[in-house]
Amino acid sequence: xxxxxxxxxxxxxxxxxxxxxxxxxxxxxxxxxxxxxxxxxxxxxxxxxxxxxxxxxxxxxxxxxxxxxxxxxxxxxxxxxxxxxxxxxxxxxxxxxxxxxxxxxxxxxxxxxxxxxx
Amino acid sequence: xxxxxxxxxxxxxxxxxxxxxxxxxxxxxxxxxxxxxxxxxxxxxxxxxxxxxxxxxxxxxxxxxxxxxxxxxxxxxxxxxxxxxxxxxxxxxxxxxxxxxxxxxxxxxxxxxxxxxx
Numbered sequence: 001x002x003x004x005x006x007x008x009x010x011x012x013x014x015x016x017x018x019x020x021x022x023x024x025x026x027x028x029x030x031x032x033x034x035x036x037x038x039x040x041x042x043x044x045x046x047x048x049x050x051x052x053x054x055x056x057x058x059x060x061x062x063x064x065x066x067x068x069x070x071x072x073x074x075x076x077x078x079x080x081x082x083x084x085x086x087x088x089x090x091x092x093x094x095x096x097x098x099x100x101x102x103x104x105x106x107x108x109x110x111x112x113x114x115x116x117x118x
Numbered sequence: 119x120x121x122x123x124x125x126x127x128x129x130x131x132x133x134x135x136x137x138x139x140x141x142x143x144x145x146x147x148x149x150x151x152x153x154x155x156x157x158x159x160x161x162x163x164x165x166x167x168x169x170x171x172x173x174x175x176x177x178x179x180x181x182x183x184x185x186x187x188x189x190x191x192x193x194x195x196x197x198x199x200x201x202x203x204x205x206x207x208x209x210x211x212x213x214x215x216x217x218x219x220x221x222x223x224x225x226x227x228x229x230x231x232x233x234x235x236x
Contacts, residue, residue, distance in 0.1 A: 003211065004137070005213070010215075014132075014217050016179055016219075020122065050177075051177045053171050059167060059169045087225055091225070091227070092227045095124050097128075097222045100217055103216040104213065104214070105213075106212055106213035107205055109209070
């Protein structure tokens with residue numbers, strides 16, 4: 001997850017996907033990589049930050065221009081199939097939140113200066 | 119990060135903190151634990167999900183009832199000091215987003231049923 005996504009000019013939307021994996025692999029890595037690549041091709045996609053730890057806890061936040069863009073990606077056939085497989089075998093627990101990003105700021109060690117909403 | 123936070127009744131607010139750690143430890147773990155405990159005592163705090171991987175990439179999402187609650191926590195003296203120390207030594211790169219959660223839903227393997235916005 002480097003570099004961090006940034007500079008999307010609020011307001012825009014975040015899909016906050018927090019989850020706990022099962023022990024089952026069964027093609028999970030391939031599916032996850034495919035979904036990240038496919039999401040990046042969708043209209044309104046801005047970027048994604050994603051982290052998973054060794055205990056299988058994960059948070060993926062994807063960023064989108066509008067709620068309609070999120071809804072269209074949700075309806076995408078291959079994404080729908082992946083979600084169904086996720087419920088069937090890959091995730092023990094998950095939570096999805098749709099949120100409107102109102103403010104963004106950050107900082108990088110390279111310049112040491114605050115970087116308000118690029 | 120088990121169990122996942124849930125059931126906060128939108129609308130509420132999320133602080134999405136994505137970050138990349140430096141190599142420096144220097145009390146980071148103690149500070150992080152202290153900040154999580156202190157945040158949980160603040161008015162309007164709802165919960166937090168946090169994950170960091172072995173490469174030092176982290177995403178912490180804290181949930182709050184109102185923007186004023188977030189602003190008050192931001193002004194908290196000990197939190198302010200921790201943020202300054204974070205910029206000085208612990209984080210190579212970070213991004214903070216303030217977002218209004220409009221929808222929440224989830225699923226748990228225990229019952230196998232969708233759990234729309236509790």
